[in-house]
Amino acid sequence: SDELKIAVGAMEIADKIVEQVMTKIDDVFMLPDETILNAKMIAEIVRIGYTRIPVYSESDRNNVTGLLFVKDLALLDPDDNFSVRTVCGYHQHPVKYVFNDTPLAVVLESFKKGDGHLAMVKKVHISETVEDPSYELVGLVTLEDIVEEILQAE
Numbered sequence: 001s002d003e004l005k006i007a008v009g010a011m012e013i014a015d016k017i018v019e020q021v022m023t024k025i026d027d028v029f030m031l032p033d034e035t036i037l038n039a040k041m042i043a044e045i046v047r048i049g050y051t052r053i054p055v056y057s058e059s060d061r062n063n064v065t066g067l068l069f070v071k072d073l074a075l076l077d078p079d080d081n082f083s084v085r086t087v088c089g090y091h092q093h094p095v096k097y098v099f100n101d102t103p104l105a106v107v108l109e110s111f112k113k114g115d116g117h118l119a120m121v122k123k124v125h126i127s128e129t130v131e132d133p134s135y136e137l138v139g140l141v142t143l144e145d146i147v148e149e150i151l152q153a154e
């Protein structure tokens with residue numbers, strides 16, 4: 001039955017980690033912070049259809065510095081030619097991070113109590129030669145990805 005499937009799905013997320021359900025970084029739609037929000041660009045962002053768009057600085061997709069919400073564009077005058085950086089600086093939506101190996105149940109819990117339903121996923125790289133670990137951005141996960149996992153259990 002559908003009820004049983006949902007119950008099984010809910011139990012199965014206990015064994016899963018973020019990287020199994022996330023959207024991989026190459027498929028994530030992001031914008032450089034110097035993007036100018038003119039009429040053409042706003043139309044393009046709306047057409048692509050995501051509600052929340054990670055924003056990166058210094059041409060480095062690993063360096064996410066903010067989130068642009070499509071609703072932030074509603075009151076924007078395209079003729080002002082504001083940059084994404086300016087709009088993000090005004091709204092300051094916090095960027096949440098989780099590690100690639102975080103259990104889904106833990107992410108679900110943090111989405112439940114937190115302010116946002118989206119997190120960037122990062123992975124630690126430990127090197128034997130360099131003392132500090134480095135971080136690589138590997139994807140993006142939303143509440144929707146976890147709910148889908150619960151509803152789609154076989």
Ligand code: ATP
Pocket residue numbers: 022023027028029030049050051052053054140141142143144145
């Ligand atoms: P909403 O449902 O609130 O309109 P949305 O459709 O933009 O938001 P979600 O419903 O949270 O996004 O997620 C739907 C799918 O899209 C998920 O698989 C999620 O990982 C993916 N996703 C969300 N934002 C992006 C983005 N900026 N680039 C690529 N994939 C994204």
Ligand code: ATP
Pocket residue numbers: 051
């Ligand atoms: P998003 O999370 O994509 O920004 P949202 O916050 O508008 O969207 P949901 O997250 O889907 O909406 O729902 C949050 C809560 O707000 C739910 O309880 C939903 O029933 C309620 N809600 C959504 N839209 C409206 C609306 N137009 N009027 C009143 N309540 C709404």
